[in-house]
Amino acid sequence: MSHSKRKQLVFTVKDKCRVCFACVRECPVKAIKIIRSQAEVINERCIGCGNCTIVCSQGAKVFLKTESDVKQILAENEKVIAIVAPSFPAEFTEIEDHRQFVGMIRELGFSHVCEVAFGADMVAREYRKIHDNHSTDRSISSDCPAIVFFIEHYHPNLVDTLAQIASPMVAMARIVRTKYGADSKVVFIGPCIAKKAESDEVDEAITFMELRNLFAQLNLKPENVVPSDFDPPQAGKGSIFPVSRGLLQTANISEDIINENVIVASGRVNFREAVKEFENEKNERQHLELLCCRGCIMGPGMSPGGSRYNRRQNVSNFVRKKLENLDFEEWQKNIDEFSSVDFSEQHEVRDRRIDLPDEADITKILQSIGKAELKDHLNCGACGYDTCREHAIAIIQGLAENEMCLPYAIEKLHESVEELHVSNTNLASTRQALKQSEKLASMGQLSAGIAHELNNPLGVITMYSNILKEEAPENDPIRKDLDLIVEQAARCKKIVGGLLNFARKNQVNLSPTNMTDFLNQSIASVIKPENIEVKFENRIKQPMANVDQDQMMQVLTNLEKNAVEAMPDGGSLKITLEDTKDEIIISISDSGTGISKENMEHIFTPFFTTKGLGKGTGLGLPLVYGIVKMHQGKIDVKSNADPGQGATGTTFIINFPRNLGE
Numbered sequence: 001m002s003h004s005k006r007k008q009l010v011f012t013v014k015d016k017c018r019v020c021f022a023c024v025r026e027c028p029v030k031a032i033k034i035i036r037s038q039a040e041v042i043n044e045r046c047i048g049c050g051n052c053t054i055v056c057s058q059g060a061k062v063f064l065k066t067e068s069d070v071k072q073i074l075a076e077n078e079k080v081i082a083i084v085a086p087s088f089p090a091e092f093t094e095i096e097d098h099r100q101f102v103g104m105i106r107e108l109g110f111s112h113v114c115e116v117a118f119g120a121d122m123v124a125r126e127y128r129k130i131h132d133n134h135s136t137d138r139s140i141s142s143d144c145p146a147i148v149f150f151i152e153h154y155h156p157n158l159v160d161t162l163a164q165i166a167s168p169m170v171a172m173a174r175i176v177r178t179k180y181g182a183d184s185k186v187v188f189i190g191p192c193i194a195k196k197a198e199s200d201e202v203d204e205a206i207t208f209m210e211l212r213n214l215f216a217q218l219n220l221k222p223e224n225v226v227p228s229d230f231d232p233p234q235a236g237k238g239s240i241f242p243v244s245r246g247l248l249q250t251a252n253i254s255e256d257i258i259n260e261n262v263i264v265a266s267g268r269v270n271f272r273e274a275v276k277e278f279e280n281e282k283n284e285r286q287h288l289e290l291l292c293c294r295g296c297i298m299g300p301g302m303s304p305g306g307s308r309y310n311r312r313q314n315v316s317n318f319v320r321k322k323l324e325n326l327d328f329e330e331w332q333k334n335i336d337e338f339s340s341v342d343f344s345e346q347h348e349v350r351d352r353r354i355d356l357p358d359e360a361d362i363t364k365i366l367q368s369i370g371k372a373e374l375k376d377h378l379n380c381g382a383c384g385y386d387t388c389r390e391h392a393i394a395i396i397q398g399l400a401e402n403e404m405c406l407p408y409a410i411e412k413l414h415e416s417v418e419e420l421h422v423s424n425t426n427l428a429s430t431r432q433a434l435k436q437s438e439k440l441a442s443m444g445q446l447s448a449g450i451a452h453e454l455n456n457p458l459g460v461i462t463m464y465s466n467i468l469k470e471e472a473p474e475n476d477p478i479r480k481d482l483d484l485i486v487e488q489a490a491r492c493k494k495i496v497g498g499l500l501n502f503a504r505k506n507q508v509n510l511s512p513t514n515m516t517d518f519l520n521q522s523i524a525s526v527i528k529p530e531n532i533e534v535k536f537e538n539r540i541k542q543p544m545a546n547v548d549q550d551q552m553m554q555v556l557t558n559l560e561k562n563a564v565e566a567m568p569d570g571g572s573l574k575i576t577l578e579d580t581k582d583e584i585i586i587s588i589s590d591s592g593t594g595i596s597k598e599n600m601e602h603i604f605t606p607f608f609t610t611k612g613l614g615k616g617t618g619l620g621l622p623l624v625y626g627i628v629k630m631h632q633g634k635i636d637v638k639s640n641a642d643p644g645q646g647a648t649g650t651t652f653i654i655n656f657p658r659n660l661g662e
């Protein structure tokens with residue numbers, strides 16, 4: 001085959017490629033490379049079978065269009081001969097009379113319109129000669145250019161077995177040049193893409209789809225052209241070639257097909273298997289009839305959508321009619337006339353094989369896609385390669401990527417989702433901790449400040465009340481009051497000390513406490529107006545718990561005071577004490593104004609208060625929060641400030657471990 005003008009035949013339209021790997025799967029020679037998740041055709045490896053253009057549902061694989069080159073040839077030359085492949089009845093089913101079809105081609109500017117099928121007639125005779133003479137022991141048919149490229153590129157050791165016979169197209173090109181002059185330009189029209197690169201002896205090759213485009217551009221309709229028949233030499237049985245089982249059958253040699261000396265295989269899987277077997281089993285006198293497509297009628301240059309059965313039917317009908325009307329004598333005369341034409345063809349070794357990588361490298365890649373053991377080799381084919389091993393080899397050869405492995409990609413995705421989830425959770429809890437520690441830090445600063453300022457005046461109060469007490473007469477009633485002042489000042493000092501502790505090292509001074517008594521005490525210490533009803537619901541089963549009594553008392557009194565202050569017009573204050581085996585739960589609930597949604601996020605912030613100047617300090621809840629945290633407890637708030645949503649009110653719930661410090 002002489003194809004010096006070997007052009008790139010298939011291209012990827014990048015925008016349309018959705019990386020489904022259908023083209024990788026269908027490519028018989030793995031000439032499609034996936035790079036950065038984009039499919040790319042490697043021209044050197046491509047055999048032009050056009051399978052990928054058929055299987056790509058997105059239209060992302062397109063073949064080289066040469067219509068404009070044909071138009072240029074027509075414009076620049078007088079004698080341009082169209083040679084039409086015998087599969088045309090399978091494509092142009094809407095044209096009833098083939099003479100109209102010929103007329104339309106002439107209208108495009110072709111001086112002659114001939115049938116490639118006559119070339120098939122001649123070539124079939126050459127095959128028959130080989131067969132009759134037993135001249136070659138083993139042979140592979142050379143009529144399908146994609147097959148010839150396949151052998152030349154990937155089975156160079158079989159090039160010698162390729163029949164040294166021209167394809168029907170090249171044979172016909174030689175015949176028409178013999179008949180109509182060597183200076184004639186020849187354009188092939190057929191169902192095949194590989195023909196575009198097959199031979200320099202044909203000036204251009206277009207597909208039936210491109211021919212349709214040319215018809216459309218000139219608005220050519222069957223009914224508007226002068227019908228005429230093909231120019232001589234007219235074809236005979238060669239017309240059946242597109243639906244026969246190869247040229248030998250076209251030449252009426254069928255016994256050997258039955259005797260299994262002739263193996264016929266078509267389609268991308270079958271032809272490769274047949275070649276493999278042919279290579280390995282060295283049967284004598286075996287002939288391989290190979291077609292890359294499932295017959296030329298299923299070629300990639302046919303309009304999509306036609307069924308194989310219908311196409312076969314259309315070709316058969318045409319051939320039947322043709323043979324009924326064939327002037328057999330005339331045909332025989334033509335056969336004799338062109339018998340002297342040289343139909344031989346040489347084939348070259350053009351080795352495009354890539355060396356197999358080292359076994360160690362393959363194993364390494366397999367491990368990197370999670371296929372450490374044989375049982376992990378799912379061989380699911382989702383990547384486009386038949387086996388995981390083939391995929392790994394392709395990765396090393398730079399043709400494929402790890403991510404093409406679906407199980408691997410899914411696993412990676414799961415891992416990423418999991419990692420994302422973990423880091424999200426971490427982020428949320430870190431944020432929460434940060435917020436709390438910010439609050440605690442400001443609490444600490446605040447407490448330290450207050451404690452420092454209060455310590456001295458408290459010392460003075462204690463000292464002077466003690467002096468006053470000593471100076472007062474033995475049974476002066478004022479002594480009782482002074483006792484109270486001393487006692488309360490001492491309590492204040494303890495709290496202040498506690499605050500300083502909190503600021504410095506967050507310490508609690510735990511002691512076993514009866515929570516029922518403790519709560520009763522806290523309720524008694526808060527001043528409540530008449531119009532507030534207080535209810536203590538005690539459901540505790542085991543009242544003893546370890547708390548820092550001074551600090552926990554501050555928690556309770558602060559919460560109770562807030563509740564009372566939220567009910568200026570009266571209402572009910574309900575305190576509930578509950579426990580579990582390990583926890584004490586206290587809830588303080590009021591039917592007051594409630595806390596608005598906007599205020600809710602600020603209530604634990606130091607100095608936040610909604611109470612009037614001189615009334616609130618905004619220090620209660622931050623202190624409560626700090627103390628509860630030091631008891632390793634939790635504080636929750638539920639509140640409704642909108643009467644439209646039901647009764648207003650607030651509930652603070654604190655819980656802390658019962659046995660803290662044990």
Ligand code: ADP
Nearest residue numbers: 562563566609610611616617618619620621650
């Ligand atoms: P203060 O009582 O000095 O205002 P707190 O820190 O105790 O400071 O409370 C902060 C704010 O939280 C209050 O000003 C009030 O707006 C709101 N608040 C606290 N408890 C209640 C409650 N039981 N009902 C309504 N609002 C409350």
Ligand code: MG
Nearest residue numbers: 558562620621
């Ligand atoms: Mg308060």
